[in-house]
Amino acid sequence: MGDEKKVAGSKNVILCILAVVVLCILLFPLFWIIATSLKTEKEIFQIPPTLVPHVWNTKSYAAQVETGDFNMFRSFGNSLLISFGAMAISVILAVPASYGIAKYRFKGKKMVMLGFLVTQMLPVSVLLTPMFIMFKNIHLYNTPYAAILADATIGIPFSVLILKNFFASIPKELEEAAYIDGCNRFTGFVRVLVPIAKPGVVVCAVFSFLYGWGDLAYGMTFILDQQKRPITAGIFNFMGQYGTKWSYLTAFAVVTIIPVALIFIFMQKYIIIGMTNGAVKG
C-alpha cells in the first residue's frame, strides 16, 4: 500500500539536498517577510537592502496581540469559526455531489457541471453588492454566518471538480461488491466509497478551510463589527490612509501563518497520509 519502498543510499542524499535547495529558493520571499518583520522601519528602506537585520526590532510582534479595537486571539477565533463552517458546508454538500457526477449518467449532467464552474466565473467584487443585499434580507449581515455561507461558495465547486476524479477512479467492482453485501445506493456511498476517496475528501476539506481562512473580501464586507471580523481583517491596522507600516505588517503575516502552519505540522501525519495513501487497492 502506498509508496512503501523508500529511496535509499546516495540517491536519498542527493534528493534530500535537492529538496532543501528547492525549498530555499522557493521560500525566499517567506524568509524576506520574517527578516523584514524584525527590522526597524528605518532599516527596511536602507539602500542597499540588508539580508539579515542589523538592529533587531521586536516591537512589531508585541503590537500584534492588541492594537486598539483589534484583539488577535478573538480574531483568530472568528477565523477558525468561519473556516470550519465553510469547510463543513463544502464537504457535506460537495462530496455527494461529486459522487453523483462521477458515477451516474443523468440528463443535464454537463449543465450541472457547467453550473458549478459558472459560479466561479465572476470576480468577487461584483458579487459583493447582491450578496450583501441577500444577507441583509435574511438578517445575517454582520454575523459570521454570512462569511461562512459566502466562503463555502468558493469551496463547493472546487471540491466537486477535484473529488469527482477520485470517485471516478474507484472501480465499479468495489461498488457492486457493496451492493451485493446488502447496501443500497446511499449506504454504499457512505460506508464504502467515501472512505476509499478519503485522500480526495481530505484535500477538499483542507483547501476549503484555507479558502475560508485566507478570505478577506467577504469577511470585511459582510461583517461590520471589528470584534467579529476574521484575522485577515487585522491587516488594515497596518495599512491605512497614509501608507504601510512594514515591520508590523510582516509581523502580522508571520503571526497569522503560524497557527495554520502548526495545524499543518501536527495534522501532517493525518493530512499527508490521508492525501497520499493510495486510493485504490488492488
Next chain:
Amino acid sequence: MKTRKIATLLAAALLAGTLAGCGSSGTGATESVTSAVEGGTEASLSEKEAENVTIWYYWEAENHQKAMNEVIKGYNASQDEILVTAKYVPFADFKKQLSIGASASELPDIAILDSPDHASYASMDIFADLTGKFDLSNYYQGAVDSCTIDGTLYGVPFGVNCLGLYYNADMLQEAGCEVPDTWEELKDTAETLTQGNVTGLAFCSLQNEEGTFNFAPWLWSTGASSYEMNSEGGIKALTFVKELVDCGAMDKECINWTQGDVMNQFISGNVAMMVNGPWQIPTMREEVPEMNWDVALIPKDEEYASDLGGENYAVVAGRNEEAALKFLEYATSPDQVRTLMDSFGYISADKEIAATQFTEDVQMKFFTEQLEYAKPRGPLAEWPEISDAISLAFNQVMIGEAEPEEAAATAQSTIDSIIGQ
C-alpha cells in the same frame, strides 16, 4: 441514507438557527459600547429606549480611534437619550462599503469621509441637508466648499491638513544649500543633494487620489486650475515634474510610493527633501528623534500653493438625523474640537481654534501658516474621474511614455468630456 438525513438535518438546523437567533446582528452597537456605558449612566430601557447613532470612520491609528471614542464616551455620559457608537471601516474599503451600503440601504447615521469624495456621495442623495444648522462663518473656505454642492451644505468639516516641504537640515547644511523657495531653487538644490544613494526630492506620485493630492500644489502654483491641464500652467507643471525625474533629482519609484513610503525614504536618509503632511510628524519624532529636519513652504512658481486635505462629517438622510445633529453640535464645540485636533495632529477647520493650536510646536504651527495657501480639490461629484486623468498625465511624463504637451492634451480631453456634461 444516514448521510442524507444528517446532512438535511444539519442544514435545516443551521438555517433555522440563523434565521431565528440573529439578535446579535441587530445591535452590534451594544458590544462595542462597553466604554460608553462605563460612565455609569446606563440607558434606561424601561421608559424610553435610547436612540442609536452609528458613525463610520476609517482611521486605523490607535490614538485617532481613542480620541474619537473619548469624545463619544463623553457625549453618551452627558445625556441618556442618544447612544453613539463608532465603527471602524478600513480606508481601503471605505468607499466600497459606502457604495454597497447605499445600494442596500445599510448606512451609518454619520459618516466621516475624505473631503474630496464628499461631493460624489452627496450626489447619490444620501446625505442630509444641513444648510443653516451650523455656524461655519469662521471655517476655512476650502473646507466648507468641499461639503457644499450647488449652495446646499451637506456636511460639516471635521479637521483639515495640507502639504508642506520637509527637508533634512543636516544634508542641506553639508551641501551648503539654502532652503529653496522657487522652482528653480528647488531643482538646483535637489540636484546638488542627489549623490550616492540619496535623491534630492520625493513626493507621492501614485496614479490615484493620493498622487493627485501631491501633484495639485505644483499645478496650482502656476496659476492653472485643476480643470486646465492643457494650459501653459499645466504643461509647465508637467514639464517641471518630468525634469525632476529625468535629471535624477527625483526617483521614478515615486509613482509607486504612498505618502507613508515617501516618509520612510526620508527617515532612512534615502531622500533629502520631501513633500508631505503634518500627520507624519508624530511617527517621525518616534522613529528618528535624532534626525534634524524642518519644514518650509512648498516652493512656488507664480504663487505659493498647497493642497487642502482632511475629513468631513456627513449626516445620512432618512435615518436618525435629529439625533445625529445633536451629536455633531457637541462634537463641533470648541473644547471637543481642541481635544480631537490635538490628538490627531490635525488643524481645526475653524480658523479661530486653529489660531490657538500648537502654540509650542513650531513645526505643527507652520502647517497652520501653510494653510493660508491651501486650496481644495474640486469640489465636484465627478472629481474621481478628473483626478484619474490628472494622475495618469503626470505618471505618463514621469516614466517617459508621453511628452508633457501630449499628456496634457489627453488629460484635457478627458476633463472636457466630464465637465462638459
Next chain:
Amino acid sequence: MHKVKKFFQYDNIGYLFVLPAFLYMLIFVGYPIVDNIILSFQDVTMKTLTAAHKPFAGLDNYIEIFKDPVFLKSLGNTLLFTVCCLVLQFLIGFALAVFFNQNFRFSKPVRGLLMMPWMIPITVTALIFKFIFGTDVGILNFILKSLGLIKENIDWLTSSGTAMFAIIMANVWIGIPFNMILLSTGLTTIPQELYESASIDGAGKVQTFFKITLPLLKPTIEAVLILGFIYTFKVFDLVYVMTGGGPVNSTHMLSTYSYKLSFEMFKYSKGSAVANVLFVILLVVGVFYLRMTVEEEEA
C-alpha cells in the same frame, strides 16, 4: 409514488446526490450573477445608484467599454497573464509533485512546507513582492547585481514591460503549491501495481511517465488546469495591491479595471459590463473544457 421511485431507480438517482450543492450555489451565486447582468444593461452611476427605477441603457455600456483603450489593454493583459501564469505554475507544480512523489527522507515535510506560499494572506504577498521588486530598496536587484547578472538596477515596477513580468512571478509563486498538492494527490490514485508490472516489462522511466502516469492523471490535470485558468483569470487582490493596474494602466486586468470603474469612478454599470466580458470568456472556456472531458468519460 411508484413513478417517482422508478424515476430515481437508475442513473437519475444522481440528481439526488447533486441537488443540495447545486441548489446552494444557485441561491447564493446565481442571484448575484443575474443581478450583475441586469446591472450592465442599466445606467447606474453615483447619480442613479439610489434611484428607485434605474434607467435602461441597452448595449451602451458594452459599446463604450470596447472603445475604451484601457479596457482593451486589460483584456489583452488578462489573457497574457493567465496563460503565462498557468503554464509556469503548472509545469513547476507538476515537476515538484513528481519529484516529491519519490519517497526520500525529507520528501513529506518539505512538501508540506512548500504549501506555505499559499497560506500567506494574498495582500501581504503582494506587498512583499512589491518590495522585493523595488528598484533601489528591492532585494532582487541587489541579488542580481551581486551575482553580476545586471549592472544597473532594473526598474521592475515603474516601467510597463517589466511590471507584467513581476506580477506574473508573484502569482506563479502563489500558484505553485496549489498545483503541486493537487497533482500529488492525483498521483496517488494510480495503482502501484501498474508501475511494478511496467518495470517488469522493462519500461524505462520516461516511457512509464508518458504511457502510464500521464494518461491516468489526465482527469486531475484537466481539473487543475480549468480551475487554475478560472482563478487566475479573475485574480484581483494580487494585482490591485502590487501595481494598482499601473504603471500608467499597463497592468490592469479585467477584474481590477472593473473594480476601479465601479468603486472608484462610481460607474457601476460599466464595471459590471467589464466583469461580464470576463464572465463570457470564462464561460466559453468552460464549455470547451466540458466538451473535451465529458465526452472522454462517456467513451
